[in-house]
Amino acid sequence: MTGVLFVLITTFLASAVEAIEMVTIVLGVGATRGWRATLVGAVAGFAVLAVVVVVAGIALSQVPIGPLRLIVGALLLVFGLQWFRKGVMRVAARGLAGIGMHPEDEPPEWDGVGFDWTAFVLAFKAVVLEGLEVAFIVVSFGANAGQMGVAVVGGVSAVVIIGGVGVVLQRLVTRIPRSLLQLVVGILLTTFGTFWSLEGLGIEWPGGDASILGLLVLYLATAGTYITIERRRALGFSPGV
Incomplete structure (x- = not known):
């Protein structure tokens, strides 16, 4: 059984990646469109998410542990490999660039009266x-x-x-290297997805949960290799040089 610390750290890191982007968008909308409708939209969005977590948690709790690990492991692999690939490509291309909102993505300023439904929808959607x-x-x-x-x-x-942190230090949040965070989370999700998928198929890992560390090292090495290849390719070197 995966330890409490593993679950806490992994869910925190994975959630932080999306939270950074979420906070960046909400702060951008609030700063340009006003805070009342933005905060109402954000609260409404969190209410929807709370319902999703409760319903999904109850549904998954009824599934036997074997099939559950196979299903969850496969889903984690789908998400993890996508983040892994994007993280490798972004780190190779942009290094540790932050995630500030691009000027073309910023909503126009709003100086009207009444309730700003545009701000509500933008915050809710984010x-x-x-x-x-x-x-x-x-x-x-x-x-x-x-x-x-x-x-x-x-x-x-x-x-x-x-x-x-975003409310207090908005510029700091936009400078957090999302590319690196995305790669780290992609590696973690892929690692656990691989481990749980094979466990769900009835395969016994040598060393039990300690095999997770071996998988982690393997995917870290793989990421480092591909980042090096992509950087060399960007500089005009052929893979064999």
């Missing part, structure tokens, strides 16, 4: 779309490890901490 991945990670790790409470704490802590 929270729901980015938060759905947080909810998926929380439910997956929590249900599979039998530590739903710990997973919820990890996910909520990430959102609260990133949100608090």
